[in-house]
Amino acid sequence: MTMPAILKIEQISKSYGAVKAVSDVSLELQRGEILGLIGPNGSGKSTFFDCVTGLGTPDHGRVQLDGTDITGWPLNRIAREGRMLRSFQKTVVFSALDVEENLVIAGQMFAFDSTRATFGIGTETAAIVEELRIRARELIKLTGLWDVRHMPAGKLSGGQQKLIQFASMLMPKPKVILLDEPMAGINPKLIEQVVEAIRYANTQLGISFLIIEHNIDVVTSLCQRVIVLDQGQMLAQGTPQEIVINPLVREAYLGG
Amino acid sequence: MSQLQETQQTWRSGLRLPAIILMAGLVLFAPAFVGSYSLHAVVIAMIFLLPALGLNLLVGYTGLLSLAQGAFFGVGAYASALLSIHFNTPFYVNVVSAGLISGALALPLGIPALRLRATSFVMCTLGFIVIGQAISKNWISLTRGDMGLSSVPKPYFALGPWSFSVVSTAAYYYLALAVAGLAILAFYLIVRSPAGRNMIAIRENETLAEAVGIPTWTYKLIVFVLSAIFAGVGGSLYVHYLTVVSPLTFQMYYTTTILIIVLGGGVGTISGVVFGSILFVALSEFLRVAPEIRMIAYGICLLLIVFKFPKGFAPVIDKVWSALGGQRA
Amino acid sequence: MLNLLGEQLLNGIVTGSVYAIVAVGMTMTFGVLRVINFAHGEYFMVGTFASWFVIEKFDLGYPQSVVFAVALTALLAIVVGYFLMRKMVGAPFENGVLATLGVSLILQNLAVALFGGSYKFFNGGYIEPVELFGYGLAQQRILIVIVCVLVFIGLDLMVTYSRMGKSMRAVSQNIECCEIVGIDVQSVVLWTFVIGASLAGLSGVLTAPVNVSVYGGMGELITFKTLPIIIMGGLGNVRGTLIAAMILGIAESFVAGFIGLQFRDSVGFVTLILMLMWRPHGLFSLQSRF
Numbered sequence: 038m039t040m041p042a043i044l045k046i047e048q049i050s051k052s053y054g055a056v057k058a059v060s061d062v063s064l065e066l067q068r069g070e071i072l073g074l075i076g077p078n079g080s081g082k083s084t085f086f087d088c089v090t091g092l093g094t095p096d097h098g099r100v101q102l103d104g105t106d107i108t109g110w111p112l113n114r115i116a117r118e119g120r121m122l123r124s125f126q127k128t129v130v131f132s133a134l135d136v137e138e139n140l141v142i143a144g145q146m147f148a149f150d151s152t153r154a155t156f157g158i159g160t161e162t163a164a165i166v167e168e169l170r171i172r173a174r175e176l177i178k179l180t181g182l183w184d185v186r187h188m189p190a191g192k193l194s195g196g197q198q199k200l201i202q203f204a205s206m207l208m209p210k211p212k213v214i215l216l217d218e219p220m221a222g223i224n225p226k227l228i229e230q231v232v233e234a235i236r237y238a239n240t241q242l243g244i245s246f247l248i249i250e251h252n253i254d255v256v257t258s259l260c261q262r263v264i265v266l267d268q269g270q271m272l273a274q275g276t277p278q279e280i281v282i283n284p285l286v287r288e289a290y291l292g293g
Numbered sequence: 294m295s296q297l298q299e300t301q302q303t304w305r306s307g308l309r310l311p312a313i314i315l316m317a318g319l320v321l322f323a324p325a326f327v328g329s330y331s332l333h334a335v336v337i338a339m340i341f342l343l344p345a346l347g348l349n350l351l352v353g354y355t356g357l358l359s360l361a362q363g364a365f366f367g368v369g370a371y372a373s374a375l376l377s378i379h380f381n382t383p384f385y386v387n388v389v390s391a392g393l394i395s396g397a398l399a400l401p402l403g404i405p406a407l408r409l410r411a412t413s414f415v416m417c418t419l420g421f422i423v424i425g426q427a428i429s430k431n432w433i434s435l436t437r438g439d440m441g442l443s444s445v446p447k448p449y450f451a452l453g454p455w456s457f458s459v460v461s462t463a464a465y466y467y468l469a470l471a472v473a474g475l476a477i478l479a480f481y482l483i484v485r486s487p488a489g490r491n492m493i494a495i496r497e498n499e500t501l502a503e504a505v506g507i508p509t510w511t512y513k514l515i516v517f518v519l520s521a522i523f524a525g526v527g528g529s530l531y532v533h534y535l536t537v538v539s540p541l542t543f544q545m546y547y548t549t550t551i552l553i554i555v556l557g558g559g560v561g562t563i564s565g566v567v568f569g570s571i572l573f574v575a576l577s578e579f580l581r582v583a584p585e586i587r588m589i590a591y592g593i594c595l596l597l598i599v600f601k602f603p604k605g606f607a608p609v610i611d612k613v614w615s616a617l618g619g620q621r622a
Numbered sequence: 623m624l625n626l627l628g629e630q631l632l633n634g635i636v637t638g639s640v641y642a643i644v645a646v647g648m649t650m651t652f653g654v655l656r657v658i659n660f661a662h663g664e665y666f667m668v669g670t671f672a673s674w675f676v677i678e679k680f681d682l683g684y685p686q687s688v689v690f691a692v693a694l695t696a697l698l699a700i701v702v703g704y705f706l707m708r709k710m711v712g713a714p715f716e717n718g719v720l721a722t723l724g725v726s727l728i729l730q731n732l733a734v735a736l737f738g739g740s741y742k743f744f745n746g747g748y749i750e751p752v753e754l755f756g757y758g759l760a761q762q763r764i765l766i767v768i769v770c771v772l773v774f775i776g777l778d779l780m781v782t783y784s785r786m787g788k789s790m791r792a793v794s795q796n797i798e799c800c801e802i803v804g805i806d807v808q809s810v811v812l813w814t815f816v817i818g819a820s821l822a823g824l825s826g827v828l829t830a831p832v833n834v835s836v837y838g839g840m841g842e843l844i845t846f847k848t849l850p851i852i853i854m855g856g857l858g859n860v861r862g863t864l865i866a867a868m869i870l871g872i873a874e875s876f877v878a879g880f881i882g883l884q885f886r887d888s889v890g891f892v893t894l895i896l897m898l899m900w901r902p903h904g905l906f907s908l909q910s911r912f
Contacts (some may be wrong), residue, residue: 117506131497142494145487146506155488411715412658420891427888585731595724599717
């Protein structure tokens with residue numbers, strides 16, 4: 038018996054004026070899978086991500102998350118109710134706040150059952166926040182940020198900010214995480230650390246991943262399956278080994 | 294930490310408690326040894342503290358620059374004045390209604406306005422003041438137009454057969470102190486709650502806040518309404534103190550004063566706003582500075598804030614405070 | 623009825639011309655600086671005050687007072703532009719709002735502090751009526767419309783053909799590129815601002831004979847009316863601003879004539895809020911600036 042896919046994307050299209058950024062892209066992310074999404078610059082990967090996560094609305098197509106149709110939901114609702122989190126290509130953190138506070142904020146909307154409840158100040162609220170803080174510290178240890186946990190996040194290096202962002206996304210115990218170029222602009226030493234964190238989250242916490250990444254070594258070592266986008270369309274899919282030797286893919290990268 | 298530093302630290306922490314007690318004593322017994330004019334200056338400052346706290350919630354915590362605060366202050370003043378003139382309601386009814394009416398008005402105004410960003414939002418909030426001005430001038434049957442409402446009753450309290458009015462400046466001082474104290478407490482509870490942390494998240498990075506599940510628009514609307522409630526309460530306190538209100542309340546003068554208290558005092562802190570209202574309102578009221586000179590000074594302060602002191606003038610007291618061994622707020 | 627309609631239309635065109643001359647300066651400044659200048663109306667006020675002052679105290683003729691007023695406004699704009707506006711290139715929008723608000727407070731209240739808060743009577747200009755299309759119209763009003771037409775022709779020529787105008791267009795389209803190409807962005811901002819502020823001063827002194835009264839707070843009202851115009855025209859769009867100014871001028875005139883004078887000044891802000899809600903890019907939705 039096969040479990041249904043956790044994330045099912047059907048024929049997403051998005052145009053900007055006359056330019057078709059994404060046309061008819063469908064994919065299924067299986068439970069527990071790490072799926073890679075690659076393609077040359079301008080192939081529509083980020084637009085596709087935005088359409089799936091509610092930062093943009095697709096012109097056509099449907100997105101189903103764990104059996105629920107989430108097409109047209111705004112970003113915050115997909116995160117809060119769908120427990121599908123995303124990262125950004127340009128690393129973003131709450132710069133003025135320290136690392137621990139960054140993580141506590143990331144967990145808040147999942148720990149309280151409504152916006153109204155967040156206005157509480159009683160012992161019950163304090164207990165929930167304390168639990169969040171404990172969880173935040175665990176994740177800080179896991180991502181190796183313990184020594185800088187009281188530093189303002191904006192003062193840390195790009196790689197450390199990536200780790201903060203990643204740890205933040207683990208706070209709400211998500212079902213799916215979409216990573217937009219997690220390795221871009223971080224130093225090679227940290228790459229291994231991020232790869233390990235992703236693998237840990239995948240195997241130990243059971244989170245499924247959809248990853249946009251240019252670093253082919255990372256893709257090969259992490260992903261079970263890879264999808265290639267080119268000019269807004271799906272060009273190929275298969276195991277990393279198949280993709281690497283696919284002549285169409287080589288042409289798209291080298292000839293484009 | 295060296296032994297010497299540690300001793301110094303304890304010695305200084307020793308000074309902190311007496312400082313608090315001294316300040317509390319000063320505040321509580323001020324009417325006993327302060328002249329009635331100085332007391333008047335402090336009352337005015339405490340009244341302005343309310344809309345300033347509201348604006349601090351918007352600018353300092355959520356990162357929304359609004360000029361509408363003067364408009365909601367005026368709405369609160371008119372609402373409170375009309376209630377007490379027509380229905381002779383006790384003070385606590387007026388003050389609560391003024392807050393609620395301002396808040397209720399902020400809701401339909403905030404819904405479209407908060408879809409706008411940056412300068413467009415600022416222009417739109419400026420529009421609310423102008424509209425307030427136009428309505429207060431032209432809805433003559435209600436507001437008596439340019440003449441305004443005069444002889445607004447002084448606040449009175451009624452509990453069963455027992456009632457009393459607040460007439461003297463000293464009595465009003467305690468009334469304003471109580472309201473301002475409650476407002477500070479409310480403000481503290483709001484910003485210390487998880488919601489306060491979410492507001493800061495919105496200020497720091499709206500897209501990231503969305504990405505971690507915070508419904509940013511809902512929070513912005515709630516904060517806009519809360520800020521209007523603070524302003525409305527302040528307006529009520531103001532009108533019962535001066536006993537007159539006219540369309541002049543919707544002039545830029547009020548909005549600018551509120552703005553300068555928050556920005557000059559230091560955004561995002563309680564002490565900054567308290568400091569700002571003392572510096573910009575109590576002091577200029579006390580020195581009997583003419584309104585136009587005061588406005589010129591505010592203008593210069595705005596330029597200084599933009600080009601020299603982006604954190605306002607509060608870091609000065611912050612330094613004094615930490616010199617006394619306190620933690621940075 | 624038709625007579626009244628025509629009269630209101632003419633009045634509207636005159637008012638629209640005044641607004642157009644003021645608003646075009648604000649929209650150009652926004653084009654190069656991305657700052658809404660909340661002090662823009664104050665330069666209108668300064669122009670009026672300067673002219674009133676030299677006529678009253680030095681018995682100067684109206685034409686000379688116009689020259690003096692525009693020169694003084696330009697000088698003031700050079701000072702403000704050099705020390706403040708120029709430094710706001712690339713700054714966060716809050717800085718622009720707060721700094722221009724500060725300038726507005728200083729100028730407006732300086733006028734009150736120096737000359738008192740009361741209304742002053744402006745005595746000058748060409749107020750004899752002449753007959754035009756069967757309507758009596760003060761000469762000054764005709765002058766305003768003519769100047770407005772000349773200003774816009776001049777600006778159009780400048781933006782299209784002069785070096786300065788081309789730099790202005792370039793800066794309004796892409797600041798980063800200009801810096802690479804070697805255009806001095808700060809000086810373009812400075813001179814655009816000076817031209818804009820001087821035009822506001824010119825508009826002020828031209829309107830004074832028609833408005834008659836002079837007071838410190840007059841600039842604020844002008845700023846408030848300029849905002850809806852520049853939004854309607856599409857921020858940074860010179861021709862759009864002319865049309866938008868005419869629309870507002872005529873609309874105000876009709877509201878004043880057929881509904882009630884007290885509602886005239888509300889037209890602008892109702893328009894502003896409606897525009898912000900439904901057409902934030904302006905009526906003409908042109909992406910091109912200038």
